Amino acid sequence: MVIRYLLAFLLTFILIFPANPQEVKKTGGFARILGMGNNPYIIDPFFMTVNPAWGAYYDDFLFGDLGSGAGPADFGPGGTGQFIAANFSLGSNFTLGAFLTRNDFSAFSIAAMDPLIQVPGANLSVVSRLNGLGNALNAVPLNNNVELFSTLQMGRMALGLGVAYASTTTEQNAAGTQAQGGGTQEASASQIGFNGGILINFSNSLRLDAGVSLIMPSATFTPVDGPESSVSETILLINARLFSKFSSKVTLVPTFSFITGSGTQDEGFVVGDSTQSTDLPSVTAFNVGLGINYNVGDFLLAGGLSHADASLTNPSSPGVPELSNSFFVFPIWNLGLEWNMIDWFVARLGYIATTIKQTSESPAAQTPATGDVNEFIQTLFAGPNGATVGVGFRLGDFSLDATVNEGVLRQGLNNIGGGGPTFAYLSVSYALP
Numbered sequence: 001m002v003i004r005y006l007l008a009f010l011l012t013f014i015l016i017f018p019a020n021p022q023e024v025k026k027t028g029g030f031a032r033i034l035g036m037g038n039n040p041y042i043i044d045p046f047f048m049t050v051n052p053a054w055g056a057y058y059d060d061f062l063f064g065d066l067g068s069g070a071g072p073a074d075f076g077p078g079g080t081g082q083f084i085a086a087n088f089s090l091g092s093n094f095t096l097g098a099f100l101t102r103n104d105f106s107a108f109s110i111a112a113m114d115p116l117i118q119v120p121g122a123n124l125s126v127v128s129r130l131n132g133l134g135n136a137l138n139a140v141p142l143n144n145n146v147e148l149f150s151t152l153q154m155g156r157m158a159l160g161l162g163v164a165y166a167s168t169t170t171e172q173n174a175a176g177t178q179a180q181g182g183g184t185q186e187a188s189a190s191q192i193g194f195n196g197g198i199l200i201n202f203s204n205s206l207r208l209d210a211g212v213s214l215i216m217p218s219a220t221f222t223p224v225d226g227p228e229s230s231v232s233e234t235i236l237l238i239n240a241r242l243f244s245k246f247s248s249k250v251t252l253v254p255t256f257s258f259i260t261g262s263g264t265q266d267e268g269f270v271v272g273d274s275t276q277s278t279d280l281p282s283v284t285a286f287n288v289g290l291g292i293n294y295n296v297g298d299f300l301l302a303g304g305l306s307h308a309d310a311s312l313t314n315p316s317s318p319g320v321p322e323l324s325n326s327f328f329v330f331p332i333w334n335l336g337l338e339w340n341m342i343d344w345f346v347a348r349l350g351y352i353a354t355t356i357k358q359t360s361e362s363p364a365a366q367t368p369a370t371g372d373v374n375e376f377i378q379t380l381f382a383g384p385n386g387a388t389v390g391v392g393f394r395l396g397d398f399s400l401d402a403t404v405n406e407g408v409l410r411q412g413l414n415n416i417g418g419g420g421p422t423f424a425y426l427s428v429s430y431a432l433p
Contacts, residue, residue, distance in 0.1 A: 024043060024057040024058070026045070026058055026061055026397075026429070026431035027045075027392070027394065027399040027401075027429055027431070028044040028045050028046065028063075028399070028401065028427070028429065029044070029045065029046055029063055029064075029065060029399075029401050029427025029428070029429055030046050030065055030081070030106050030107070030425065030427050031065070031390060031401040031402050031403050031425045031426055031427035032044055032046075032338075032348070032390060032392065032401045032427065033046055034350075034388060034390065034403045034425055035336070035348040035349075035350060035388055035389060035390015035391070035401070035402070035403045035404070036302060036336025036337070036338060036348050036349075036350045036388070036390065037303060037333075037334045037335045037336040037350025037351050037352050037388050038334055038350070038352055038388070039291075039302055039303060039334050039335075039336045039350065040241075040255055040289065040291070040306075040334060041241075041253040041255065041289075041291030041292070041293060041302050041303060041304050041334070042293065042300070042302045042336075043243075045058045045061065045063055045429065046107070046427075047209070048085070048087075048097075048149070048160075049099070049107045049109040049111055050107065050108075050109050050195070050197075050211050050213065050237070050239045051160060051195075051197030051198075051199070051209055051210065051211030051239065052097075052149035052150070052151060052160030052161060052162040052195060052196070052197050052211070053151055053158045053159055053160030053197035053198055053199040053209075053211070054151075054158075054160070054197070054199065054209075055087045055095045055097050055149060055150070055151040055160055056095060056151040056152075056153045056158035056160070056199065057158070057199075058087055059087055059088065059089035059095045060087070060088055060089050060431065060432040061086070061087050061429065061430070061431055061432065062084075062085070062086050062429065062430045062432065063084075063085055063086075063427070063428065063429035063430070064082070064083050064084035064085055064427070064428060064429075065081050065082055065083055065106070065425070065426065065427050065428075066079055066082060066426035066427070066428060067079030067080045067081035067082040067104075067425065067426065068080050068081060068424055068425045068426075079426075080104050081104050081105065081106045081425070082102060082104075083099060083100060083101040083102065083105055083111070084099075084100050085097065085098065085099045085100070086098060087149075088432075092153075093152060093153040093154070094150065094151070094152055094153070095150060095151045096148075096149075096150045097148070097149050097150070098146065098147060098148050098149070099111045099145075099146070099147040099149075099164070100144070100145075100146055100147075101113075101144075101145045101147070102143055102144060102145075103141060103142060103143045103145075105145070108237065108259070109193075109195065109213060109237070110147055110162060110163075110164040110193025110194065110195050110213050110214075110215055111145055111147045111164055111193075112145075112215075113141075113142040113143065113145050113166055113191055113217070114126055114127060114141070114142055114189075114191065114217045115215060115217075115235060116217075116233060116235065116261050116283060119283055119312065122281050122283075122312055122314075124233070124261070124263075124280065124281065124283070125141075126189065126217045126218055126219040126231040126232065126233055126263070127139050127140075127141045127142065127189050127219045127231075128141075129219075129231045129265060129280075130187070130189075130219040130220070130221060130229065130230070130231045131187075133221070133229050133267055135187060135221040135223075135229055136172075136185055136221075136223065137170050137171075137172055137185055137186070137187040137221060138170065138187060139168065139170060139187040139188060139189045139219045139220075139221070140168035140169075140170055140187075140189065141168070141189070142166045142167070142168060142189055142190075142191055142217070143166070143168070144166060145164055145165070145166040145191070146164065146165060146166065147162055147163070147164035147193070148162065148163055148164075149161065149162030149163075149195075150162075156200060156201040156202070157198065157199065157200045157201075158198070158199040158200075159196075159197070159198055160195075160196065160197040160198070160199075160211075161194075161195070161196050162193075162194065162195045162196070163192070163193065163194055164191075164192070164193040164194075165190070165191070165192050165193075166190065166191050167188065167189065167190035167191070168188065168189045168190075169186065169187075169188045170186065170187045170188070171184065171185070171186045171187075172184070172185050172186070174224075183224030183225065184224065185221075185222060185223050185224050186220075186221070186222045187219070187220070187221045187222075188219070188220050188222075189217070189218070189219040189220075190217070190218055190219075191215065191216065191217040191218070192216050193213065193214065193215040193216065194213070194214045195211060195212065195213040195214070196211065196212055197209075197210060197211035197212070198210050198211075204245070205244065205245035205246075206242070206243070206244055206245070207242070207243040208240070208241075208242055209239075209240065209241040209242070209243070210238075210239065210240040210241075211238070211239045211240075212236070212237065212238050212239075213235075213236070213237040213238075214234070214235070214236055214237075215233075215234075215235040215237070216232070216233065216234055216235070217232070217233050217235075218230065218231065218232035218233070219231050219232075221268075223268065226268055227266075227268035228266070228268055229266060229267050229268040230265075230266045231263065231264075231265045231266075231280070232263050232264060233261055233262065233263030233280065234261065234262060234263065235259070235260070235261040236258075236259065236260050236261070237257075237258070237259045238256075238257065238258045238259075239255075239256070239257045240255070240256045240257070241253055241254070241255045241256075242254050242255075243293075249294055249295060249296055250292060250293070250294055251292070251293040251295070252290070252291075252292055253290070253291040253292065253293060253302075253304065254288075254289070254290050254291075255287070255288065255289040255290070255291065255304075255306065256286070256287070256288050256289075257286065257287045258285070258286045258287075259283070259284070259285050259286070260282070260283065260284045260285075261282065261283040261284075262279070262280065262282040262283075263279075263280040264277060264278070264279055264280060265277070265278050265279075265280055278315070278317075279315040280315075281312055281313060281314045281315070282312075282313045282315075283310070283311070283312055283313075284310070284311050284313075285308060285309065285310035285311070286308065286309055286310075287306055287307070287308040287332075288306060288307055288308075289304050289305060289306025289307070289332070290304050290305060290306070291303060291304025291305075291306075291334070292304060298339060298340035298341075299337070299338070299339050299340075300337065300338040300339075301336075301337045302335075302336050302337070302338070303333070303334055303335030303336055303350075303351075304333075304334060304335075305331050305332065305333060306331075306332040306334070307329065307330040307331070307332065308327070308329035308330070308332060309326070309327070309328060309329070310326065310327040310329065311324050311325065311326040311327070312324065312325040312326075313325075320363055321363060321372075321373055323361040323362065323363065323373060324359075324361050325358070325359070325360050325361065326358070326359045327356050327357070327358050327359075328356070328357040328358075328359075329354060329355070329356045329357075329382075330355065331353070331354075331355060332353075332354050332355075333351065333352065333353040333354075334350075334352060335350060335351045335352075336348060336349065336350035336351075336388070337349050337350075343394065344393060344394045344395060345391070345392070345393060345394070346391060346392030346393075346394065346401075347390075347391060348388075348389065348390035348391065348392070349387070349388070349389060349390075350387065350388035350389075350390070351386065351387055351388070352384065352385055352386065352388065353385050353386075354381065354382040354385060355379065355380075355381060356379065356380040356381070356382055357377065357378075357379055357380075358377070358378055358379075358380055359375055359376070359377050360375070360376045360377075361373045361374065361375055361376075362374045362376070388403060389403065389404040389405075390402060390403045390404060391404055397430055397431040397432070397433060398428075398429075398430050399428065399429045399430070400426065400427075400428055401426070401427045401428075401429075402423040402424070402425065402426045402427070403423065403424045403425040404422065404423060404424065405422060405423070405424050
């Protein structure tokens with residue numbers, strides 16, 4: 001009975017009391033996050049990629065990335081990491097938005113295609129694994145993903161839901177009967193993803209930001225005759241942050257994220273009309289951190305310390321034991337500052353430092369085989385480490401944010417007429433009036 005009344009009180013508090021008017025500026029993007037030391041402790045519209053509930057705060061808003069060039073001499077179109085997104089209010093409490101992303105999308109979310117391809121040290125792309133089986137047709141890698149998301153604001157709580165889908169098809173139709181070599185064969189790839197998120201302002205000083213994503217990429221080859229070959233994965237992603245306002249200037253930001261991914265590979269054989277099914281390497285990782293936001297007027301100092309554990313596990317096979325490649329990542333420093341120097345110009349500095357202890361396993365070369373494994377342990381420093389520089393330009397409701405090649409700052413007068421690139425990554429946004 002007590003639990004029932006407690007839940008009723010909490011639901012009434014969330015739904016009836018007015019939403020907390022905490023500051024959320026309709027500006028920013030991935031370039032802003034990078035310029036502040038790849039900072040996970042700030043509020044920015046880019047976090048809509050992992051928690052669609054942020055769309056309730058960024059309504060009537062257009063944003064995207066112009067990306068980065070392929071090299072110093074790249075002055076053409078098609079920068080790496082480009083995407084576009086829009087979110088519109090449909091009434092006072094409901095929004096509807098969309099992302100259009102490419103296969104070089106910068107974040108790990110349902111907007112990214114075949115996302116485990118980002119895992120180093122393993123071929124976890126469903127398309128490339130299928131094509132590596134030697135089928136008569138190759139599947140086309142996924143591109144041009146479309147994500148739709150919507151939000152519902154209910155007092156102090158905002159809910160968000162999103163769905164994304166992309167697919168490709170390669171088909172060959174040969175005339176004649178099967179005996180004459182005719183028939184249809186097809187190689188296809190697809191990915192569907194779902195995410196949901198919640199934002200709750202428990203009070204004027206406490207806000208919860210949590211999201212969960214489910215991503216399911218797959219690729220299939222269907223021959224003229226015989227069983228299919230297929231590769232499929234299931235990926236679960238959880239993100240959570242808590243913004244706890246300690247004083248008028250200081251906000252503590254604990255963070256947590258978790259990801260797990262696994263899959264299967266079915267290789268078809270015409271002989272015996274059967275398939276050989278094997279498990280793919282599995283991935284598990286988590287990250288916990290504690291950050292701080294120190295905000296005074298037009299100045300923001302944000303950053304913190306985090307720890308991550310990650311593992312890549314290769315399943316056992318005849319004569320080979322289960323092998324893992326694990327990473328103990330500590331410390332991870334993400335530090336940044338942002339200063340609105342004048343109405344139309346923002347300056348940013350950041351710093352990143354990451355230290356990793358890697359443990360790799362390999363089968364022991366013993367005869368007869370004992371199933372023992374060798375371990376190799378080393379310290380790594382994931383890059384890029386070091387300083388980051390960023391700027392922002394505010395022209396009314398239009399914003400242009402950029403990371404700066406810090407080498408430019410060391411060029412002095414050589415910047416006049418110099419040939420080096422000034423901006424490394426660009427984001428744009430526009431708050432509709």
